[in-house]
Amino acid sequence: MGQIRTETMTVNMGPQHPSTHGVLRLVLELDGENVVSASTTIGYLHTGIEKTAEQKKWQQVIPLVERMDYLSAQSNSLAFVTSVEKLLGLDLPDRVKWIRVLLAELQRINSHLVWLGTHVMDLGAVSVMLYCFRERELLLNINEMIAGFRMFPSYIRVGGLREDLPAEFHETVRAFLDRMPEKLADYERLLTKNQIFRKRTHGVGYISKEDAVAWGLVGPIARSSGVQYDVRRAFPYLVYDKIDFEVPVRTEGDVYARYLLRLVEMRESLKICRQALDRITPRGEWAVDDPRITPPPKDKVYTEMEALIQHFLIYSQGFTVPAGEAAVPIEGPRGEQAFYVVSDGSNRPWRVKSRGPSFFACQAMPTYLIGALIADVVAIIGSTDIVLGDVDR
């Protein structure tokens, strides 16, 4: 009797696999149930947004960049306009900064809710997904209220906001903030001490601090491996230096740690939202007072010649941005986000490059997949919270 022959098996996962949250293709080589090698193929969602952006006026780029990382639209537009405003040298009113902080944090909660729902659904907890989407609906309602569009509001513009806050904005956001802590506690009751959930996530998908830095991982993945890097603390933008909040850091570096960390982040975001909401007056300045950039109010357009000319110029030619380059990082839901923006002094960008955190997480995927069990692959991909729209752009 000869020896039993063993060989590895190649499994193709994706591109149409529900747990990849987008269109990602993984080719896994398996030895029994263990992953021996993994290779990633991306590009299925490439839409050439960076090329298209070069043909658009500065203000018209905002809807495009919001569609890159489709779960954190307002963080994308915030990153883009911050870079452009740096080139323009604009100094925003305080109220606009606080509103932007509030929107960015609501967006973070929104994105984390989708992550939590889909991630634990992959692990079999379907009811949590329904609960998370129930709360997310309230956030989408707030978006609809401010801009009329639920997913991609394009409310943050170069030079401020699209318009002033709607009536009853404060009451709606306050109601959400009051409701949320209790709901978060509900999710935790369902998951944190759940034996099945712990067995699926504890010690799975470990990534070390050194690997996280070498592969350029940022955001909750890096912080759950012990990297102390949060852009809000390292390079405070807007008014984050005046806000009281904690940056949670863990050292376990596994799927369970990422879950715990993101839940703490949601609580911290709620804390920031409350501080911001207290300082935002219901009515006030909503854009920088600069006739080059901000269109005049409508009643003036109808009555004053200068305002009409200014309105016409802004909507037909747009504004020009001084030649130069800038990249201001901000902390999105998935970590450091930046738009490298190059201007040649005209009314259209010369180059727009998005630095998306998902791209790095996707690149490093073989590092934490190799050695894992095939059944854990789905848990690990879910815990990295990649958005393929941001990877492929």
Place this chain on the structure above:
Amino acid sequence: MEPAEPPVPPSALPKPAPKPPAPKAEAKAPPAPPGPPDQAPPDDLARPDYLAPLEQACPGGVSQVSYWVGDWTLIVPRDRLVEVATWLRDTPESRFDFCSDLTAVDWPPRAERFDLVYCLYSVPHRRRVRLKVRLKDGEAAPSVTGIWPAANWFEREVFDMFGIRFDGHPDLRRILMPDDWQGHPQRKDYPLEGPGELLLEDPLEWLKLRNAAREAEFE
């Protein structure tokens, strides 16, 4: 009540003068910009503390230093890039251990057509710097994947989008576009509407078809 005026027959109306031929679209386009300003830093600004040791350790490694809206940029000659990058990562004064972005910018009229841009971040020192390498069309850049593993996919993306090759890259393939794609989309001379289906098979056929379509448009 006055009688209504009889309608003027169309032949009696003065004929509009024949329009002058429309100027060609190329003539209207403003000249392409020569490149980014790369301003020198103001004299009264303190230079970052790692610059002097860097210039000492790698003489000639930094050909120009520029400062613009709060960001420092070091312009590095192509053949010194790996040396400067290794120094920046390993020396305790700088410790730029985090390659945060890598991209390219196309400035077609310039002789050194491409700017390769490296955005670096230092976790212990909490600061950033940008490295810039200027390249001619067809020139290859040295790969930095040995210094920052994270640069791997970025170099592939730059190769895919701009056609810049990287010497020493372990796996230089297209990443976003299909493997059999012709051309490099982010170059400024690449048409926005895309090459069409034909380019995939025969670029010359596609060019002929496009020229024919353009001529038809002018007539």
